[in-house]
Amino acid sequence: MAETARKQNDPHPLERLGTLLDSDMRAVNAIILGKMQSPVEIIPQLAGHLIAAGGKRIRPLLTLACTRLYGYEGDRPYRLAASVEFIHTATLLHDDVVDDSGERRGRPSANAVFGNLSSILVGDFLFSRAFQLMVDDGSLEVLRILSDASAIIAQGEVMQMMTTGNIKTTFEDYEEVVKAKTAALFAAACEIGPIIAGEDTEAASAMCEYGMNLGIAFQIADDVLDYSAQREKLGKTIGDDFREGKVTAPVLIALSEADDNERAFWARVLAGEEAQSESDLARAQAILAKHDACSKGMTLARTYADKALCALQAAPAGDLRNALADIAGFAVEREY
Amino acid sequence: MAETARKQNDPHPLERLGTLLDSDMRAVNAIILGKMQSPVEIIPQLAGHLIAAGGKRIRPLLTLACTRLYGYEGDRPYRLAASVEFIHTATLLHDDVVDDSGERRGRPSANAVFGNLSSILVGDFLFSRAFQLMVDDGSLEVLRILSDASAIIAQGEVMQMMTTGNIKTTFEDYEEVVKAKTAALFAAACEIGPIIAGEDTEAASAMCEYGMNLGIAFQIADDVLDYSAQREKLGKTIGDDFREGKVTAPVLIALSEADDNERAFWARVLAGEEAQSESDLARAQAILAKHDACSKGMTLARTYADKALCALQAAPAGDLRNALADIAGFAVEREY
Numbered sequence: 001m002a003e004t005a006r007k008q009n010d011p012h013p014l015e016r017l018g019t020l021l022d023s024d025m026r027a028v029n030a031i032i033l034g035k036m037q038s039p040v041e042i043i044p045q046l047a048g049h050l051i052a053a054g055g056k057r058i059r060p061l062l063t064l065a066c067t068r069l070y071g072y073e074g075d076r077p078y079r080l081a082a083s084v085e086f087i088h089t090a091t092l093l094h095d096d097v098v099d100d101s102g103e104r105r106g107r108p109s110a111n112a113v114f115g116n117l118s119s120i121l122v123g124d125f126l127f128s129r130a131f132q133l134m135v136d137d138g139s140l141e142v143l144r145i146l147s148d149a150s151a152i153i154a155q156g157e158v159m160q161m162m163t164t165g166n167i168k169t170t171f172e173d174y175e176e177v178v179k180a181k182t183a184a185l186f187a188a189a190c191e192i193g194p195i196i197a198g199e200d201t202e203a204a205s206a207m208c209e210y211g212m213n214l215g216i217a218f219q220i221a222d223d224v225l226d227y228s229a230q231r232e233k234l235g236k237t238i239g240d241d242f243r244e245g246k247v248t249a250p251v252l253i254a255l256s257e258a259d260d261n262e263r264a265f266w267a268r269v270l271a272g273e274e275a276q277s278e279s280d281l282a283r284a285q286a287i288l289a290k291h292d293a294c295s296k297g298m299t300l301a302r303t304y305a306d307k308a309l310c311a312l313q314a315a316p317a318g319d320l321r322n323a324l325a326d327i328a329g330f331a332v333e334r335e336y
Numbered sequence: 337m338a339e340t341a342r343k344q345n346d347p348h349p350l351e352r353l354g355t356l357l358d359s360d361m362r363a364v365n366a367i368i369l370g371k372m373q374s375p376v377e378i379i380p381q382l383a384g385h386l387i388a389a390g391g392k393r394i395r396p397l398l399t400l401a402c403t404r405l406y407g408y409e410g411d412r413p414y415r416l417a418a419s420v421e422f423i424h425t426a427t428l429l430h431d432d433v434v435d436d437s438g439e440r441r442g443r444p445s446a447n448a449v450f451g452n453l454s455s456i457l458v459g460d461f462l463f464s465r466a467f468q469l470m471v472d473d474g475s476l477e478v479l480r481i482l483s484d485a486s487a488i489i490a491q492g493e494v495m496q497m498m499t500t501g502n503i504k505t506t507f508e509d510y511e512e513v514v515k516a517k518t519a520a521l522f523a524a525a526c527e528i529g530p531i532i533a534g535e536d537t538e539a540a541s542a543m544c545e546y547g548m549n550l551g552i553a554f555q556i557a558d559d560v561l562d563y564s565a566q567r568e569k570l571g572k573t574i575g576d577d578f579r580e581g582k583v584t585a586p587v588l589i590a591l592s593e594a595d596d597n598e599r600a601f602w603a604r605v606l607a608g609e610e611a612q613s614e615s616d617l618a619r620a621q622a623i624l625a626k627h628d629a630c631s632k633g634m635t636l637a638r639t640y641a642d643k644a645l646c647a648l649q650a651a652p653a654g655d656l657r658n659a660l661a662d663i664a665g666f667a668v669e670r671e672y
Contacts, residue, residue: 040494094456097433117497120430120456125490127460131467131483135476143471143479151464157457158376 013326017061020323024064024077025057031082035129046122050089058327059084059189062214066193066207069320076196079133080142084189086130087146091153091185093123142192149188156180165245165271167263171252175216178223183215190214202314209311210324217304218331223248224297227288230335239281245270249300251284253293262287301332349662353397356659360400360413361393367418371465382458386425394663395420395525398550402529402543405656412532415469416478420525422466423482427489427521429459478528485524492516501581501607503599507588511552514559519551526550538650545647546660553640554667559584560633563624566671575617581606585636587620589629598623637668 018025036047060081067077097119127150134143160177163169190211194203225231226241227250241248247270255266265287269280288294308328315321354361372383396417403413433455463486470479496513499505526547530539561567562577563586577584583606591602601623605616624630644664651657 038491038494040491040498042498043491043494091460094460097452097456116433118494120433121490121493121497124427124430124463125487125494127463128483128487128490131479132487135479135483138476140471140474140476143467147464147467147471151461151468154457154461154464155374155376155379158374158379158454158461161453161457162376162378 013323013330014056014058014061017065017323017327020319021061021064021068024068025061027075027078028060028064028081028085031078031133032085035082035086035133036126038125042118043122043125046118047089047126050092051085057085059088059185062186062189062211063193065320065324066190067196069315070194070197070199070203071316072197076137077193079137080192080196083130083133083146084185086126086133087150088185090123090127090130091157093119093126095157139195141195145188145191145195149184152180152184156184160246163247166247167255167267167270169247169252174247174249174252178216178219179212182219183212186215186218187212206311206314210308213304213308213311214328214331217301217308217328220249220297220301220304221332221334224250224294224301225334227285227294228335229285234335242269242281242284243276245272249297250288250293253296254288254291257291298332305329305332349659349666350392350394350397353401353659353663356655357397357400357404360404361397363411363414364396364400364417367414367469368421371418371422371469372462374461378454379458379461382454383425383462386428387421393421395424395521398522398525398547399529401656401660402526403532405651406530406533406535406539407652408533412473413529415473416528416532419466419469419482420521422462422469423486424521426459426463426466427493429455429462431493475531477531481524481527481531485520488516488520492520496582499583502583503591503603503606505583505588510583510585510588514552514555515548518555519548522551522554523548542647542650546644549640549644549647550664550667553637553644553664556585556633556637556640557668557670560586560630560637561671563621563630564671565621570671578605578617578620579612581608585633586624586629589632590624590627593627634668641665641668
């Protein structure tokens, strides 16, 4: 699709969306900063560390874009966009504990226990704050969508834990995890836009569909890029999923074509019963290259980006719709 | 107060309240069992383990009692009582991770890491479920009260973490922790009763006041009983707070009268920089006995139980009010 093609010199699609929504995002950031305050000092310190560190703020941008897309001009999306970001930040904090627990897979712990405790509790605090923000807004429909998404995210995280290290994981299991742990919040962030704007359920469903497919595309692409030699060249960390034993798209593609040796390799390195050696990641990359697993994974991600673009056709045409389309392209064209 | 006196042969006040609210509690339990289900098997397993194990179900009982007290006869308190119990269970699950982290204070970990991950994520799931139940009910006022309480609980847990092992903790710090981590949810569980029953804010404030003071009384009594020789005789575990380095009421009372030796003892055993020895708990009990710290702690707890009884005077007289009064008595008269 022509809309997804992006020239090297174009500004980053997320930055372009950020520019279109600049004053809106300032208002959201002010709420984020204000609402992470607490008389308990360590809470704003820890939350601020994570939130100020930035991240792409893609979820609040989606909420803003999907509200403005339908012509609503008021302040309502600000609190709700902040709420979506808090839910995301809370899950990140709890993920850190999960991923960095340090007693799993024989790696030294990156988080001191003090850090772990803080991560759990500050996550709980931000999660509560997210609901306070929704209550401030007062829409039970939005509360329904975001509380449902929160329950699904938690289920997705548990499912991911159950599939970690298990090479019998099916593609269906994997897609279910991706939908639940990542795409459900993308979908909810988008779906509430038309609802805030007072649109009918058809518009909300279309944006939900866009967000869901965008989220799946993003996550699959992320999972592929975790093994990317190109990303490694850019000085970025790779192999996090590999070290954590996550069974992701590229691994599943390679497993579907694996000979006995390769299957034994994946079973050994992902199960985490013995420590991985220095050369294991390089061997994993070589096996993935042999099966062309990364480009096949990206092709799969692209089918979801295309579905996202298709759902987007239902939205009013204009700069914002174009920017949202570019993000779907970016999700699967990026090299980092 | 005569209302608080309890004869040895009386049935347990919580059981008596449970009997008064028997059919209501069955309905609440059915919702709890139904809503902890998930296609992800480990979720109902883990949640069921904790929830079925029982506990006293005091919070949902309070919500039911404070609703029926005002003559409301419909089904609305069921979902909300279940929601309150889910919030409590979620915080317990996260507490387990915090308290049993095993890298702190040199004790071996009681939770395998798999258990820790599960505890965090299943806690998140139950917390989300709690909000789904509130959304099902549809009262923004109730959503406000319980989301506020949730944020306060998380802050209280962080505060507790900050005071752990620190003998410079003041009584004000301690009371703030107790209010936030325990009493806020007792208060919210009670406050929503009159709101469900359609009462005015005065009734809600009175029940909030009752719950808050009851919660403080319960927690202080719990903290005293953690050092109780009587409880030890009954075969119950004691010394959990001591091993975790928590600075609680009996310790603060003993610290306020401590000589240099005793102060050095508390600093050493609570700071957790070196492992406690076998005899440390016995020495702690001896120091507490010397300063009469446990009975002074119980006296303090009793002042809060009395405040709870006082607030209760605003509620309609009858069996339920009497039962709630007995619970305030029980909170501070129990030996286990």
